[in-house]
Amino acid sequence: MQQPSSAALRQAQATTRPGPIDWRVLAAMVVVLVLWASAFIAIRAVGETISPGPLALGRQAVGAVVLVAIAVWRRPPLPGPRALVLIAVYGALWFAGYTLVLNMAERHLDAGTVAMLVNIAPLMVALAAGVLLKEGFPRPLMVGIAIAFAGVVIIATGGIGAESEPIGIVLGILAAILYASGVLVQKVALRSSDALSATWIGCVVGALVLLPFLPQTVVELSDAPAPAVLAVIYLGVGPSAVAFLLWAYVLKRSSAGATASATLAVPAIVVLLSWLLLGELPTLLGLVGGALCLAGVAWSRRRPRTTA
Numbered sequence: 194m195q196q197p198s199s200a201a202l203r204q205a206q207a208t209t210r211p212g213p214i215d216w217r218v219l220a221a222m223v224v225v226l227v228l229w230a231s232a233f234i235a236i237r238a239v240g241e242t243i244s245p246g247p248l249a250l251g252r253q254a255v256g257a258v259v260l261v262a263i264a265v266w267r268r269p270p271l272p273g274p275r276a277l278v279l280i281a282v283y284g285a286l287w288f289a290g291y292t293l294v295l296n297m298a299e300r301h302l303d304a305g306t307v308a309m310l311v312n313i314a315p316l317m318v319a320l321a322a323g324v325l326l327k328e329g330f331p332r333p334l335m336v337g338i339a340i341a342f343a344g345v346v347i348i349a350t351g352g353i354g355a356e357s358e359p360i361g362i363v364l365g366i367l368a369a370i371l372y373a374s375g376v377l378v379q380k381v382a383l384r385s386s387d388a389l390s391a392t393w394i395g396c397v398v399g400a401l402v403l404l405p406f407l408p409q410t411v412v413e414l415s416d417a418p419a420p421a422v423l424a425v426i427y428l429g430v431g432p433s434a435v436a437f438l439l440w441a442y443v444l445k446r447s448s449a450g451a452t453a454s455a456t457l458a459v460p461a462i463v464v465l466l467s468w469l470l471l472g473e474l475p476t477l478l479g480l481v482g483g484a485l486c487l488a489g490v491a492w493s494r495r496r497p498r499t500t501a
Contacts, residue, residue: 218446221439230462232432233304234470235424236296242421245296246406247413248428253288253400255429260393260438272386272394279382280391281398287375288399288433294368301361303473305464306348309483310365312460313341315490317373325377333492341489347482380444388441396433460487 239248272280298307319334348362382391414422460483467473475483 218443222443225436225439225443226458226462228432228436230308230459230466232428232436233299233308233459233463234466235428235432237299237304237467237471237473239417239421239424240296240300242417243413243425244406244409245293245300246403247410248296248425249289249292250400250403250406250410251414251425252292252428252433253396253403255426256288256433256437257393257396257400257429259430259434260389260396263434263438264389264393267389269387269389272382272390276382276384276386276391277394279378280386280394283375283378283382283391284395284398285402286371286378288396288437289402291368291371291375292399292433293403294364294371298361298364298368301358302365303475303479304467304471305460305473305475306479306483307361307365307368308460308463309475309479309486310345310348310362311369311372313345313366313486313490314369314373314376316341317370318376321373321377337489337492339489340492341486344482344485344487344489347485348479376444379441383441383445388445389438392438392441396437 236248243251271277295307295311298310302310316334316338320338323334345362345366379391379395414425464475464480474480
């Protein structure tokens, strides 16, 4: 049998060797993870002071003001009609729907458990890709779904504390569905639109969708203590404006699956911050179920090894 030449071996090694790490993308992703993890803590902290609707509207209104100001300064190109429709859909799903449902979920469950439920979203992205993009259902995906489903069952049957309510599990899963839908639509929109344009327009659409809560928002923020108002401002500037802008930057330069999978680090950060700042921890069964959820997502991202 003829042996491959040294030149052929070098070429094969070059094609299989991973490319250089883009440290800007990596740094942006780390900032996104920390900001989004802190959002779970801030939402939980003000949940008894500000209702889910006003909290969502206040957050997105602040974020929209910041992002529009950045857009006026940077003057990014406006998207075309098709991309504009996709951005509007993604804004309604993610900035409005996901934020509202997440706020509702954290009124019934601790921040760490909600974070673990929300982060089954990458599995939903993979399932949707299998159906809509004809990517199929590889064995790692199906095994990962089974593992994550077992984790959800454990959380539902005994993984919430005495002060938590089962409706929070349903809301957490619904938030994950909205999150996954937003990622898929946003990824398609970013193929033909600038990241800044997609983010500021999406945030403005989200704020407009939440406008029915405006009268309640005015009343509650007027009566809220200063720390609660500052928390709303922080959610709008940090986890909404800065984090979503950096997220779009990362998503435009990475695959949707790989970017969504990076958010697996968020629950661990949330559990740590929740313990340090709020004195809350998921129950033991909640931690086991959450670990299974995240393990299922991680397993679904496995790829078969290639042979020489």
